[in-house]
Amino acid sequence: MSSLALGAHVRSFAYDDGCEPLLRNVRLELVPGSLTAVLGASGSGKSTLAKVLAGWAIAGGHGRLDGTLQLGRSGTAERLDFRGLPDDPRLRLGAWGQHVAYVPQRAADLLTGAAATVGEELAFALEQRGTPRAEMLVQVDSAARAVGLGEFLLRDPRRLSGGEQRRLAIACALVGRPDVVLLDEPSASLDAQGLVALSQLVDTLRTAGAAVVVFSAADDPIARAAGHWLLLEGGAVAAEGPPDEVEGSAAFTASGVLREGAATPRAPRLVGGDADAPTPLAELDRVTFVYPDAHHAERRRHREVSGPSMPVLDEASFAVLPGEVVALTGPNGAGKSTSLRHLAGLLRPQGGSVRIGGRDILAEPAGRVAATVGTLFQEPRDQLFERTALREVAFGLAGHRRGFLGASRDEAHTRALEALDAVGLVRHADAHPYELSMSEQRLLALATVLARQPRVLLLDEPTVGLDRFGLARLQAAVRRAAEGGAAVVLSTHALAWARRQADRGLVLAKGRFEEA
Amino acid sequence: MNPLTGLAFAGSAVVACLAWASWVVWAGALAASLVAAAKAGILRRVVAAASVVVVPFALWALVIHGLFFPEGRTVLLEIGPARVTSEGLAYAGAFVLRTASLVVVMLAFSLWVSVPTLRAALVRRGAPAQLGYVLASALGLAATVAERLQRIREAQEARGLIVRSGPAGRVLAARLQVVPLVLQLVDEAGERGAALEARGYSLPGRRTSYLDEPDSRTQRVVRWALAVVCAGVVASVVIPAVVGVLTGARR
Numbered sequence: 001m002s003s004l005a006l007g008a009h010v011r012s013f014a015y016d017d018g019c020e021p022l023l024r025n026v027r028l029e030l031v032p033g034s035l036t037a038v039l040g041a042s043g044s045g046k047s048t049l050a051k052v053l054a055g056w057a058i059a060g061g062h063g064r065l066d067g068t069l070q071l072g073r074s075g076t077a078e079r080l081d082f083r084g085l086p087d088d089p090r091l092r093l094g095a096w097g098q099h100v101a102y103v104p105q106r107a108a109d110l111l112t113g114a115a116a117t118v119g120e121e122l123a124f125a126l127e128q129r130g131t132p133r134a135e136m137l138v139q140v141d142s143a144a145r146a147v148g149l150g151e152f153l154l155r156d157p158r159r160l161s162g163g164e165q166r167r168l169a170i171a172c173a174l175v176g177r178p179d180v181v182l183l184d185e186p187s188a189s190l191d192a193q194g195l196v197a198l199s200q201l202v203d204t205l206r207t208a209g210a211a212v213v214v215f216s217a218a219d220d221p222i223a224r225a226a227g228h229w230l231l232l233e234g235g236a237v238a239a240e241g242p243p244d245e246v247e248g249s250a251a252f253t254a255s256g257v258l259r260e261g262a263a264t265p266r267a268p269r270l271v272g273g274d275a276d277a278p279t280p281l282a283e284l285d286r287v288t289f290v291y292p293d294a295h296h297a298e299r300r301r302h303r304e305v306s307g308p309s310m311p312v313l314d315e316a317s318f319a320v321l322p323g324e325v326v327a328l329t330g331p332n333g334a335g336k337s338t339s340l341r342h343l344a345g346l347l348r349p350q351g352g353s354v355r356i357g358g359r360d361i362l363a364e365p366a367g368r369v370a371a372t373v374g375t376l377f378q379e380p381r382d383q384l385f386e387r388t389a390l391r392e393v394a395f396g397l398a399g400h401r402r403g404f405l406g407a408s409r410d411e412a413h414t415r416a417l418e419a420l421d422a423v424g425l426v427r428h429a430d431a432h433p434y435e436l437s438m439s440e441q442r443l444l445a446l447a448t449v450l451a452r453q454p455r456v457l458l459l460d461e462p463t464v465g466l467d468r469f470g471l472a473r474l475q476a477a478v479r480r481a482a483e484g485g486a487a488v489v490l491s492t493h494a495l496a497w498a499r500r501q502a503d504r505g506l507v508l509a510k511g512r513f514e515e516a
Numbered sequence: 517m518n519p520l521t522g523l524a525f526a527g528s529a530v531v532a533c534l535a536w537a538s539w540v541v542w543a544g545a546l547a548a549s550l551v552a553a554a555k556a557g558i559l560r561r562v563v564a565a566a567s568v569v570v571v572p573f574a575l576w577a578l579v580i581h582g583l584f585f586p587e588g589r590t591v592l593l594e595i596g597p598a599r600v601t602s603e604g605l606a607y608a609g610a611f612v613l614r615t616a617s618l619v620v621v622m623l624a625f626s627l628w629v630s631v632p633t634l635r636a637a638l639v640r641r642g643a644p645a646q647l648g649y650v651l652a653s654a655l656g657l658a659a660t661v662a663e664r665l666q667r668i669r670e671a672q673e674a675r676g677l678i679v680r681s682g683p684a685g686r687v688l689a690a691r692l693q694v695v696p697l698v699l700q701l702v703d704e705a706g707e708r709g710a711a712l713e714a715r716g717y718s719l720p721g722r723r724t725s726y727l728d729e730p731d732s733r734t735q736r737v738v739r740w741a742l743a744v745v746c747a748g749v750v751a752s753v754v755i756p757a758v759v760g761v762l763t764g765a766r767r
Binding site: 116119120365395448 | 608631679727
């Protein structure tokens with residue numbers, strides 16, 4: 001076996017949009033069985049580097065690479081030298097992908113979207129290579145087992161929970177036994193059990209001789225297990241070496257990488273609201289809800305599948321007072337998003353009632369509930385639909401369409417800019433929302449909520465993918481809202497963070513809330 | 517049953533209904549496909565889907581041909597300018613029966629067939645793999661679009677959009693949702709394109725299939741027999757027509 005699985009020297013890489021290079025002078029040498037962590041704040045170039053190594057950024061012809069990619073396999077080495085010129089060698093993604101597998105940040109993007117079962121989805125790459133059926137069955141089964149989906153081969157991939165879809169994407173990447181596996185933010189949205197399974201999987205891959213690289217904005221447990229760290233800052237290497245060495249560097253201290261171990265101080269907060277009138281601002285009162293089978297699409301969307309006709313919420317109750325921050329926790333698929341969607345008026349309970357500001361909202365259209373309630377959805381892209389970030393935030397502020405806030409055009413503009421400033425995105429005001437990185441998209445979605453100055457703030461998994469700076473902005477926004485007397489409800493898997501930020505924690509299990 | 521055997525049956529029925537203008541053939545094809553649908557446990561869905569197409573069409577045909585049929589001689593009822601004639605009713609009935617039989621045959625096949633198995637069967641016989649993928653994703657497109665539209669609508673509702681009930685309200689809301697929908701689908705198509713490439717979508721060489729394809733010697737014989745019968749049916753119509761034209765031309 002060659003001592004090198006993949007070598008890369010990126011002298012510079014830029015997309016063909018005339019902008020500055022996104023990567024400069026990055027070198028990486030991956031040996032079989034190694035685990036490397038590429039860490040960096042949002043926008044540091046992690047995902048771009050992952051896409052260059054995976055070939056995705058080069059093969060489409062939209063990017064210019066000046067540098068070298070070298071694949072070492074079975075004793076022979078294959079070297080591609082790029083100069084960023086039209087006569088550069090052509091990287092054939094189909095052939096490259098057999099050796100270098102990549103799971104993007106939005107793992108579902110790797111799936112074909114056309115397979116009826118998990119088994120077919122897993123078999124896709126093997127079918128394309130003409131693997132004989134008997135061998136294919138064995139490989140599919142073993143890949144499914146490796147990610148804990150052994151019992152899921154006949155399930156519809158679109159009906160898996162978010163965590164399960166991520167595991168499926170990882171299994172799709174490793175089913176062809178690649179030499180190199182690149183995982184972009186692999187632990188996002190995973191519950192504790194999912195994280196343990198992922199760590200075990202990385203170990204299994206390494207034992208089988210694969211070189212694994214994780215790209216992350218946080219030094220999470222998987223990054224901590226790596227033997228080599230590479231810290232990116234502005235598209236260049238700011239520090240690299242063994243984790244201890246990088247962690248001790250000034251560059252790491254100054255970077256936006258989120259330290260999982262380090263405690264973010266609990267910000268002192270003025271007590272908001274009116275202590276004399278403790279009427280809850282948001283309240284679920286003995287709410288029961290079952291996803292009807294006809295609403296599979298709905299369930300898929302919220303990644304909450306708890307078996308056929310089992311109530312997701314079973315007489316669930318909780319209330320949030322003005323100025324209070326409440327954290328909802330529980331495993332993937334427990335029904336946290338479903339609870340938040342009830343409070344937003346987007347789902348109607350089959351039993352019990354939902355009250356906002358003391359008023360039952362059963363008969364109110366969601367658009368009217370939105371005058372009081374602001375919602376940050378789990379998948380930020382689901383709520384971005386305008387041409388620029390500024391227009392996105394200003395949507396629904398001006399104008400006299402029913403349900404819109406009726407502000408003047410100037411006032412809406414000012415409020416939108418203030419909200420963008422609060423999340424640090426003013427410089428991207430004219431950018432298309434899809435041009436932003438995923439964590440910036442989450443912050444933009446947060447700005448759309450903040451601009452409406454809601455009295456009830458619902459945040460679904462708000463911390464996912466955020467770096468240290470993004471998280472600080474989120475915390476400040478939560479604090480300001482609570483100090484202003486708003487009720488804040490957030491659902492999260494980041495338990496330590498939730499403990500520090502919330503006044504109260506509620507665990508959702510078997511359809512009911514219990515005090516944490 | 518092999519999906520290609522089902523396809524052969526459905527295809528033969530369609531050819532026969534189109535080639536032969538006979539009540540017996542149409543009613544036979546209709547009855548056979550309903551019986552097959554009942555056996556497959558999809559009768560209710562087939563009837564429901566077919567009614568959506570056939571009932572409005574039947575009403576339209578009866579009004580047009582039942583009331584206004586210039587060639588009609590046997591007048592049953594006369595209301596102002598409209599004349600109900602038995603020839604008109606017979607023509608409308610035949611028209612509706614033929615349409616109903618074609619619609620039911622095709623719907624029964626498409627609701628019965630397992631697309632992944634059909635794709636596997638086609639790929640095994642050398643159809644381009646890309647064609648199979650396009651077939652499968654096109655069938656899933658409607659569901660994807662509906663899901664996306666709802667997500668966008670909810671995001672807009674969460675920011676104050678009130679969708680009024682009734683078609684006018686929905687049309688107004690849809691106008692706001694179309695541009696983001698198209699952008700999302702295009703954006704996703706770009707990512708998915710790279711993912712498919714990386715997973716070997718355009719690798720050269722022969723494909724294999726994960727799914728097994730149920731087949732038997734009898735089914736293969738039946739498929740060939742049906743193909744021969746279809747050719748015969750077409751010939752039974754085309755040959756006399758060609759002969760007629762040629763003899764007419766000689767005169």
